[in-house]
Amino acid sequence: MTEQEDLGEDARISDVSEIEPRRLRYSEEVLPLHWSDAVQPGKCVRPLKVYARIKPALGAAAAPEGGAGISAGAAAAGEGPQQLLQTTSTEISQVLRCGGNSMAYSFTRVFEGSDQEEFYGTAIEPLLEELVGLRTGSSVFMAYGASGTGKSYTMQGTAAQPGMIPRTLSRLYQLLEERGKEHQVQLCFYEVYENRVYDLLQSARLGKRQAQHLPIQVLGANCCVPGLLRCHCTAADAGQRLYAAASRIRTQSATHTNSESSRSHAVFTIQLLEVEQGAVTGRSATLSLVDLAGAERAGRTKNVGSKLRESANINTSLSVLGRCLEALRHNQALAARGPGGGGAPRVIPVRESSLTSLFKGVLTGQGNLVLSVHLSQHGDEYDTNRHTLRFGALASRLQMAAAAPAAAPPQPPAGLPPLPPSQQQQQQSTQGRAKRQRVQPAFEEQPPIAEAPEEGVDEEPEPDTRQLKAVAQGEVEARAAAAVEAEAGPDVQGGGVDVNVVEALRAQVQQLQQQLVVVEETARAAAVAEWEELVASGRDELEEARQRAEQLEEQLAAAAKELAAAQREAAALRRELAQERAARPSREEALEERMVEPRAAAGGSQDPVAGQARAPAAGAEQHPEAGRHPPGTEAPAQGDDAPGTSGRRAEEERAPLAALPSSGNQQQPHQPAGGASAGRAGAAGGGSTGRPRGSSKRTGAGAAAGEGAPGRVAHAAEGTSATGTADPPQQGTGRHGHTCKAEATGRRSKRRRATEDCEVDEEAAGKAHTTTKQAHTAGAEELGADGGAGRHAGQGQAELDGTAGDDMATADAGKTPVAGRTRRKRQGVRKP
Ligand SMILES: Nc1ncnc2c1ncn2[C@@H]1O[C@H](COP(=O)(O)OP(=O)(O)OP(=O)(O)O)[C@@H](O)[C@H]1O
Structure with missing residues (x-):
């Protein structure tokens, strides 16, 4: 794991002035990140789109792009079965070089080569248009594939070939301008490393990797990450710089298969809030672009120690993701068969990993999920490609139900009622002061703010954010304040709450929350391990019983054969005996006849x-x-x-x-x-x-x-x-x-x-x-x-x-x- 303890000038956000300090206040409010759309059953259901992208073999970056046929450079030799990916515009067949049957997999579209523009235009642009038009509440794009197959290349890109995220930011502001409507853009960027959420923007802002991970709060079908920084961003280049700086903090390291292998799942979320007459209306939509860590085989990567642990975590979370899709597919097939179709619906195991908990909405079929599966044309990637192709084939059979966001934002859960306006107001101002105190040193080093603040948004918090604030942090602070008031007595109550005490309590509560998350995770992992062990032992017993039953069946069959043979023999003997009995009189007759002559001779x-x-x-x-x-x-x-x-x-x-x-x-x-x-x-x-x-x-x-x-x-x-x-x-x-x-x-x-x-x-x-x-x-x-x-x-x-x-x-x-x-x-x- 690469931890950048102290980022140099190059690594830091070069122009933090793009991030309004005042806007940072909003970024700490708890808003649902990815939520399930309120859709009526059977409405707006469409198949999940799965794109396939094939990374050219080494030395063949200039291979023919996007066309059908066999890519050049597919002849890279290696260990294991040598494969070749044959493509059409929508199909990929994996062919073994040594011969044998090939299996064809269908996708929404198949891409080859290095060109990013075409991929962006086909896969991402429609999602962005839906975001800008607020046509879909929550869209998620995920890049899935083995390590080194080009996920980061696709999402992040290079200077010459910018990836999907820079392109999306750039196009976003164009579209917003074209639309001519006022919007607020908030950006979040975080990673899921070893099943924990780390805020990459916060780390970039502070100039070092933030050690504390953030808890995930699943609120019904929605998901919140209290404490996650949201940055208002008013221009594309600011957003791009912010993203570039935070990307460098993302955990990466060199492995056997990739010199810059991502060791975490990175989630970049753009949240668009509709603003009318300077106030947020309440309608909002999100687009999350996810660069998943690559699945790895320990045998190939030759990882040891911490890298091996990282690898295990990556594979576990990807495996849970796969199982979620499987369960969703099962449930959808069951529903399609109608009542009496047989079988019971499965529980979608979203809670088994942080990654899937974050995307609970889309993984239960609500919202809009789009996938790209990444493959490699290298000859020795047979197994990894096969796994990815199967994952893509499974995903392409899913249906997603997506709908436009409702007029009202998602409500906080019943257990966390909004605070009374007076208390909330007071806490907001207190919180704002505390935050400014905390973050000020980081911003003091930066150049002056280049852009004028958005006055309306800055001075008067929008009503929707006030409501949503109570979801987590407000709740915590209210409890802390209540505790302080109770402890301080009437004097303090009359004179107000000591900010430092509240802060301390708040930190304490947060710590406890985090500990609770750790305990939950540990217990869940132990339960899963126990369950797997149980299943494995049960499988062994079942296997033994099956073998015993087979042996008994064989013995039974042998005995039945012997019995049949004995019966046949007995029947033959019976027949012989009957023949003997039947022939006896005639033989005796014959003997008698023979004796007649001697008798006659004797008589004569x-x-x-x-x-x-x-x-x-x-x-x-x-x-x-x-x-x-x-x-x-x-x-x-x-x-x-x-x-x-x-x-x-x-x-x-x-x-x-x-x-x-x-x-x-x-x-x-x-x-x-x-x-x-x-x-x-x-x-x-x-x-x-x-x-x-x-x-x-x-x-x-x-x-x-x-x-x-x-x-x-x-x-x-x-x-x-x-x-x-x-x-x-x-x-x-x-x-x-x-x-x-x-x-x-x-x-x-x-x-x-x-x-x-x-x-x-x-x-x-x-x-x-x-x-x-x-x-x-x-x-x-x-x-x-x-x-x-x-x-x-x-x-x-x-x-x-x-x-x-x-x-x-x-x-x-x-x-x-x-x-x-x-x-x-x-x-x-x-x-x-
Ligand atoms: N389509 C492509 N054209 C040219 N080069 C590519 C392409 N895809 C990937 N590469 C190159 O392959 C190398 C590995 O790609 P990348 O780091 O994106 O893989 P990855 O899937 O993100 O791996 P990991 O999961 O380990 O992070 C990089 O040097 C990248 O530039």
């Missing part, structure tokens, strides 16, 4: 064994209870009851197994011959009978096999042989057995294939096995009981001895291999 061979084999079956039919005996329990025991005489051995030898079901004849243990004859009868009947009732088909088949079907007998013999237990199979089957064996072997392999093709019902196979075993056991025991040493008996005995083991089942019937296999499977035994 006149095998007595076969004939006998059916006899027990028939017996079983006669005694169905036989089939109900569980294998290995009753049947063998019953076999004991079977007759085992040697006379019957020949027959029994031929049908050792066929006799097994005779166990069903336990009620008739002495009728083996009957059973045998029944078996023969069964054989004669085609050998298809004799299945015990209650057995399943397979069980029946197994039993039948055991009972003496020829093939089964052969198979049983073979199976017995395979177990290596008794005699060779041919010995048990004889001649006929050879034939049967050969056929049975072929059929067996076929059968095995057939049975291996399909899964045989375990239960059925088990039953077949047990029934067969039962039959074997019964037969063997029957034979054994006889003491018969026939081959079949020996075989049966061997099986009973357990030598056959599980393979006995395979020796039983055509089904038995499967049954055996199934049993092995069940028992977890591998086939040897």
Whole structure:
């Protein structure tokens, strides 16, 4: 921060005589600086004008001006993405040099180059005309942009190219002259540095930077800065000199991006009061020209220490400004949608910074706001330009409601009533004396007053200013006077108030007010910081919850997929099972059909064994209870009851197994011959009978096999042989057995294939096995009981001895291999 502790002759206002000392009295009166116009809703609404001005790239100050196309000199290289601004008269497109999409932004008008006249004529002159014609109560022009983009160049200019403020002053008096009406012009110039208001005119007048900042009083929609000096100015050159001198006091310093970077927002206000017959009528209008400090990126400016703090303050206030415009835009869009448009209006955060507090009126859409956004054609200004372009695009969507100033000036707030005329008069004179005492030394050094004072204005204060005086300073002084009177007692009251005491109290009150402002600001900053922290932590929590929800959703989706796959698999298995079930009867049919031939062959061979084999079956039919005996329990025991005489051995030898079901004849243990004859009868009947009732088909088949079907007998013999237990199979089957064996072997392999093709019902196979075993056991025991040493008996005995083991089942019937296999499977035994 550059503080000019002691201005040299050059820096001081060269001709302070331009400022009437008597007029300074008026300059301390509290008047609203920027206020909202009294407009009816929906009336005088117009879009906010946004002008864009592009500073040429370095070394290209002479680039083509104002025209469309690409500026020369845009090739300055730097870090970051290289950009180029392509323009038309109303549009700017930011193009990346490395390619990519460009975005176009529209503005009221786009300016390029260094010429100030054109910019002034387009952007400022209309505002000045409105001021002079008192057509708009309050107009504000703001220059916005990153540091070093030409805001100060535009507002202040150079000797060769005067900026907007000198041009405005010069043109103002021309217009007033043309109008031919009497006016009073009051000038204010102050800066907002680190969120505090400093009076630049006062500093210029005193010859040093004033250390005390001034409080801002927001009075409803209006804003006042008590203590701010207002200078009457009757000529353009006086105003220009005043401005030039005060500008030098404005805080500036060199940064990485700008050798004369403004570290504060500077506000130059021209207030025009209408005067008729030497008296102010009450109608007034203001035009404020604001040179905002430039937004800075710490990375680019490389600021540290106080400059970094300044930078942070600048960025904060500009950010609040941006948020105000955003909120205003939101509210206006909401209002345009009408009732029921959805959403709630936002609070416009004007109170969050001094800058926005000062311009509360226009930032809430009341009054006339015009913006210029400043850009740079330098290649490496991509980010800063983009930010500025977006700000401009947002602002250009706003509507402003401006109206002519009302006949009566803005009224002081209800809490601060005007003082009674007598007391006010007294205080004014007291105040005037005190002020003259205070400021006199500064003016004593200056040349004599060049211009004659405006007598009417000087001697007789205007009624409107008397009213407005009570807004702040009057109030303070009244309270101070009251306090003094109370303290001094009746003598002092009668003799008047001691000026020094009043002054002291007044200073004290002002100090307290300033302290109050500081406290308020600190509290507000703390609240904002806390709120931001809260929002940030809430955002973190929200993010965590969102991530967790995403994880859960993913898990849910995976589980749903697995479930669907499992359901598909289950459905496929169900289908397979159904197909299996559907195919089972036909397979069994096929097996039966295949067995017809061997049976027929067996039947045709006149095998007595076969004939006998059916006899027990028939017996079983006669005694169905036989089939109900569980294998290995009753049947063998019953076999004991079977007759085992040697006379019957020949027959029994031929049908050792066929006799097994005779166990069903336990009620008739002495009728083996009957059973045998029944078996023969069964054989004669085609050998298809004799299945015990209650057995399943397979069980029946197994039993039948055991009972003496020829093939089964052969198979049983073979199976017995395979177990290596008794005699060779041919010995048990004889001649006929050879034939049967050969056929049975072929059929067996076929059968095995057939049975291996399909899964045989375990239960059925088990039953077949047990029934067969039962039959074997019964037969063997029957034979054994006889003491018969026939081959079949020996075989049966061997099986009973357990030598056959599980393979006995395979020796039983055509089904038995499967049954055996199934049993092995069940028992977890591998086939040897
Ligand atoms: N349109 C222009 N034509 C020629 N020179 C320009 C133009 N705009 C700016 N400049 C030059 O660029 C330099 C920086 O401009 P200026 O100080 O006005 O930037 P700024 O935006 O006010 O920066 P800051 O915000 O840091 O104060 C100055 O030397 C100025 O003369």
